[in-house]
Amino acid sequence: MTGYGETVPSLRAEADVWTWITTTDHKRIGILYMVSAFVFFLGGIVEALLMRTQLAVARNTLLGPDAYNQIFTMHGTTMIFLFLMPMQAGLANYVLPLMIGARDMAFPRLNAFGYWLFLFAGLFMYSSFLIGAAPNAGWFAYAPLTEVQFSPGLNIDFWALAILLLGISSTAGAINFIVTTIGLRTRGMSFNLMPLFVWATLVTSLIIVFAMPSLTTGVVLLLVDRRLGGTFFTPGDGGDPLLWQHLFWAFGHPEVYILILPAMGVISEVLPVFARKPIFGYSFIAWSSVAIGFLGFTVWAHHMFAVGLPIIVQALFAASSMIVAVPTGVKIFNWIATLWGGQISLKTSMLFAIGFIGQFVIGGITGVFLAVVPFDWQATDSYFVVAHFHYVLFGGALFGLFAGLYYWLPKFTGRLLDERLGILHFFLILIGFNLTFFPMHLLGLMGMPRRIYTYAPGLGWDNLSLVSAVGGFTIALSVSVFIWNFFSSLRHGQAAGDDPWDAWTLEWATTSPPPPHNFSTVPIVRSRRPLWDLKHPENPDWRTAQPARDASVESKEERVDAGPRRGY
Amino acid sequence: MTQVLGEDIESIAPEVQGSHWPIVLAIALTLVLVGLTTVLVISLAGLALALVALVAWVAQRFQGPSLVDHAPASVLNGASQGAGEAVFEAPLEVFTIQSSRWGLVWFIASEAIFFANLIAAYLYLRVSSQTWPPAGGPHLDLLFPSVNTAILLLSGIPAYYAHRAIKRGDIRGLRIGLVLAALLGAVFLVGQGYEYLTAGFTIRTNVFTAAFFTLTGFHGAHVAAGIGILLTVFLLSLRGRFSAQRNFAVEVASTYWHFVDIVWIVLFTILYLAQ
Numbered sequence: 001m002t003g004y005g006e007t008v009p010s011l012r013a014e015a016d017v018w019t020w021i022t023t024t025d026h027k028r029i030g031i032l033y034m035v036s037a038f039v040f041f042l043g044g045i046v047e048a049l050l051m052r053t054q055l056a057v058a059r060n061t062l063l064g065p066d067a068y069n070q071i072f073t074m075h076g077t078t079m080i081f082l083f084l085m086p087m088q089a090g091l092a093n094y095v096l097p098l099m100i101g102a103r104d105m106a107f108p109r110l111n112a113f114g115y116w117l118f119l120f121a122g123l124f125m126y127s128s129f130l131i132g133a134a135p136n137a138g139w140f141a142y143a144p145l146t147e148v149q150f151s152p153g154l155n156i157d158f159w160a161l162a163i164l165l166l167g168i169s170s171t172a173g174a175i176n177f178i179v180t181t182i183g184l185r186t187r188g189m190s191f192n193l194m195p196l197f198v199w200a201t202l203v204t205s206l207i208i209v210f211a212m213p214s215l216t217t218g219v220v221l222l223l224v225d226r227r228l229g230g231t232f233f234t235p236g237d238g239g240d241p242l243l244w245q246h247l248f249w250a251f252g253h254p255e256v257y258i259l260i261l262p263a264m265g266v267i268s269e270v271l272p273v274f275a276r277k278p279i280f281g282y283s284f285i286a287w288s289s290v291a292i293g294f295l296g297f298t299v300w301a302h303h304m305f306a307v308g309l310p311i312i313v314q315a316l317f318a319a320s321s322m323i324v325a326v327p328t329g330v331k332i333f334n335w336i337a338t339l340w341g342g343q344i345s346l347k348t349s350m351l352f353a354i355g356f357i358g359q360f361v362i363g364g365i366t367g368v369f370l371a372v373v374p375f376d377w378q379a380t381d382s383y384f385v386v387a388h389f390h391y392v393l394f395g396g397a398l399f400g401l402f403a404g405l406y407y408w409l410p411k412f413t414g415r416l417l418d419e420r421l422g423i424l425h426f427f428l429i430l431i432g433f434n435l436t437f438f439p440m441h442l443l444g445l446m447g448m449p450r451r452i453y454t455y456a457p458g459l460g461w462d463n464l465s466l467v468s469a470v471g472g473f474t475i476a477l478s479v480s481v482f483i484w485n486f487f488s489s490l491r492h493g494q495a496a497g498d499d500p501w502d503a504w505t506l507e508w509a510t511t512s513p514p515p516p517h518n519f520s521t522v523p524i525v526r527s528r529r530p531l532w533d534l535k536h537p538e539n540p541d542w543r544t545a546q547p548a549r550d551a552s553v554e555s556k557e558e559r560v561d562a563g564p565r566r567g568y
Numbered sequence: 569m570t571q572v573l574g575e576d577i578e579s580i581a582p583e584v585q586g587s588h589w590p591i592v593l594a595i596a597l598t599l600v601l602v603g604l605t606t607v608l609v610i611s612l613a614g615l616a617l618a619l620v621a622l623v624a625w626v627a628q629r630f631q632g633p634s635l636v637d638h639a640p641a642s643v644l645n646g647a648s649q650g651a652g653e654a655v656f657e658a659p660l661e662v663f664t665i666q667s668s669r670w671g672l673v674w675f676i677a678s679e680a681i682f683f684a685n686l687i688a689a690y691l692y693l694r695v696s697s698q699t700w701p702p703a704g705g706p707h708l709d710l711l712f713p714s715v716n717t718a719i720l721l722l723s724g725i726p727a728y729y730a731h732r733a734i735k736r737g738d739i740r741g742l743r744i745g746l747v748l749a750a751l752l753g754a755v756f757l758v759g760q761g762y763e764y765l766t767a768g769f770t771i772r773t774n775v776f777t778a779a780f781f782t783l784t785g786f787h788g789a790h791v792a793a794g795i796g797i798l799l800t801v802f803l804l805s806l807r808g809r810f811s812a813q814r815n816f817a818v819e820v821a822s823t824y825w826h827f828v829d830i831v832w833i834v835l836f837t838i839l840y841l842a843q
């Protein structure tokens with residue numbers, strides 16, 4: 001009765017295949033995205049376990065060198081393109097229209113198209129295993145190794161062609177999020193009142209639109225080289241292997257923010273709800289996303305410090321890479337300030353959010369190490385780098401995703417997840433994650449290169465590698481706890497109700513799961529916590545805590561705001 | 569409680585409609601890839617299926633009665649503000665068109681960024697080379713491509729005219745403009761094909777020729793797509809789909825066509841004029 005929704009039959013009651021195939025409902029597409037991405041995630045985990053088992057002891061013979069190359073390439077490509085990106089697309093697909101009080105995305109059919117293209121591109125890439133020719137040049141596919149004289153098989157073609165389709169898919173999705181956010185916000189929701197997850201998704205989408213074409217260009221030129229006899233990346237005929245690196249990392253570094261910003265958006269929703277306080281420094285968090293998105297395009301060559309760029313260029317990129325840590329730090333201080341003095345409720349979602357902060361800070365700090373050119377020369381292509389980006393993308397992006405899943409799954413399914421299993425999941429994955437990846441810092445500093453399929457005993461790598469393998473299996477165990485928790489919640493879970501967390505954004509104002517048209521009545525927004533206003537008519541935010549409206553923040557939005565207020 | 573804070577929108581919120589064309593188009597594009605790793609026939613089949621799916625996708629949008637013709641002007645104008653409230657006041661189709669305009673803007677932006685990357689790659693190779701064009705590199709003749717360029721630029725005029733015409737409700741002017749623009753575009757493509765055949769070098773000659781064929785080839789593909797859009801809109805106009813109020817498809821066609829023109833000006837400058 002507090003909401004804008006109505007009672008509807010649950011999604012499972014109408015689970016007929018044709019409706020799912022032809023669906024253009026953002027909620028169903030979101031579910032399709034998330035389920036498919038999770039299946040790819042399991043594939044990526046299996047690949048990771050194969051690698052960790054192979055390296056658990058010296059001179060292991062489980063995998064040969066070529067198989068190992070295929071496995072680590074597919075692990076990286078899967079986790080980035082087939083898990084993290086589509087998982088976040090799925091989450092945003094489901095939640096964003098609800099958060100802004102819209103009926104659906106701006107382009108429902110384009111939305112469905114983006115999903116199917118992602119699914120088929122992923123299946124296409126995985127079909128390469130059937131002929132034993134999975135991509136094998138690493139997820140960044142450096143030329144000239146990927147040129148046809150060094151990689152004559154179909155492996156790289158599978159990779160390049162699938163990446164082309166995935167680029168189209170994610171660009172289509174990003175344009176949809178941008179237009180939806182610009183055009184379909186409900187009454188009174190100015191940019192300045194949007195939930196921070198919406199901000200994060202908007203900035204992420206802008207980064208995708210601006211960064212993805214660099215990768216597409218690189219892949220197109222690579223295919224011209226491989227299929228039509230071009231020489232773009234072949235030195236000698238005027239081609240240049242470094243061109244590939246520039247194109248790839250001009251995409252590749254912004255991609256890091258594509259992967260991390262949605263998680264930061266989730267954290268910015270979860271922390272205040274479970275600390276029972278409004279977010280601290282809303283504008284700083286929103287605009288630091290914009291700053292990160294912008295600065296993220298100026299740092300790509302820090303991936304290329306070892307290729308012999310001019311020293312002055314290296315110095316500039318080192319400086320910009322350190323500067324990008326500033327808006328990230330701004331966010332972290334605001335999150336901590338949000339927790340400060342709050343009545344903290346340690347639900348599983350909150351545990352993952354706090355875990356995110358801790359793990360991500362470690363990854364951020366080692367990132368600043370790697371921005372220091374001489375350190376990078378020492379650590380590049382070692383396990384230190386592997387440790388660094390797993391703290392960012394696993395301890396960061398993945399923990400953020402789990403925080404989001406524990407937070408929003410009750411909205412999607414109408415059922416609460418079991419808290420005890422959730423806590424078990426959290427601590428298992430926290431321990432497993434640190435067991436797996438913390439030793440890699442040490443291994444890297446001891447000189448262990450990444451991407452080797454085996455090593456000689458007696459180098460001092462054995463014990464740490466074994467610990468890392470144990471950690472890997474602990475992670476796998478924790479994920480199976482999550483899967484168990486999810487399926488048992490569908491059957492035995494406590495009914496969630498509309499608003500199980502006593503939250504403040506619009507998705508909790510409708511039923512769980514929401515009806516096909518989301519809201520029966522138009523939600524009206526007058527503050528950043530519309531549901532607080534609805535629940536506390538005697539003390540609404542818009543009366544007591546008007547957001548700061550300095551002139552810099554969209555004076556045009558004022559007018560948009562003013563319209564819906566008529567009559568009050 | 570809810571009545572105080574919200575308004576009933578059921579009357580303007582039709583049921584979510586499904587469509588199978590998204591999955592068909594995705595399958596078609598995947599078939600193109602499958603063909604590239606197996607037998608090329610599959611790619612061609614995929615392309616054909618993609619074409620069918622695209623046309624059907626557009627056609628689906630034109631089914632059912634138009635709401636725009638009945639909408640009061642205030643609603644149409646209000647929706648163009650783009651934010652918040654207009655969404656629920658306007659009929660569904662109106663805000664779809666406003667969103668579509670933003671979608672067009674961002675689609676063209678993403679294409680422009682793609683071309684910008686291709687051009688940046690070309691300039692990078694050029695700047696980092698000792699000699700340009702590399703050994704054995706051709707010097708491009710200017711006369712024929714200049715004429716061809718003039719033809720393509722000229723085609724922008726009827727495309728512009730077509731959009732102007734339909735905004736006055738002149739359906740005949742619309743048709744003439746569309747066909748003329750498509751015709752001139754086709755002449756340009758034939759000219760480019762002639763230039764390819766008589767060039768005396770291939771994509772394998774050196775990195776300059778590889779870049780030449782890649783850049784002009786991608787542009788040519790966009791011209792072909794533009795012709796396809798112009799002709800699709802022309803076919804729709806034969807079935808009387810457009811009016812002074814309802815002409816967004818024409819706007820798409822003409823905007824896209826101008827975009828393709830502008831890209832060519834940049835390519836012509838860096839590939840031919842600044843050799």
Ligand SMILES: [Cu+2]
Pocket residue numbers: 252253256299300302303
């Ligand atoms: Cu980077």
